[in-house]
Amino acid sequence: MTVETTPLAAPESAVPETAAPEVPEPAASGTPDLDPEAGLATAEYAIATIAAAGFAGLLILVLQSDTVRGMLESIISSALTV
Structure with a gap:
């Protein structure tokens, strides 16, 4: 028994491996669409750093x-006398 196979044609929407990456189209105003959340992580790190410095x-x-210095000295001296 012999089975005949026919190769399937590639779909028309197939992209060749050498295709250039797609570049986003500019907005109607002529400027590219920017991510409104771009840079938020950097701002969060800056706020956390300022808070840590304040603390x-x-x-x-x-x-x-x-008062605190006296308490720390008494704790250290009692730890060293044991």
């Missing part, structure tokens, strides 16, 4: 107070 500054002020 570090507040922590330094608290640790420099005489």
Whole structure:
């Protein structure tokens, strides 16, 4: 028994492997459409960095107070005498 096979034609919408990547068309105003969320991650990192710097500054002020310094010295001295 012999089975005949016929090759299938490639669909017309097939893209050859050497096709150039598609470039987005400019908007009607002549400027390309920009992603409205572009750069948001960078802004979030900047806000988090500023918040961390503010928290570090507040922590330094608290640790420099005489009350906290006395508490830390007593904790350290009791730990060293054990």
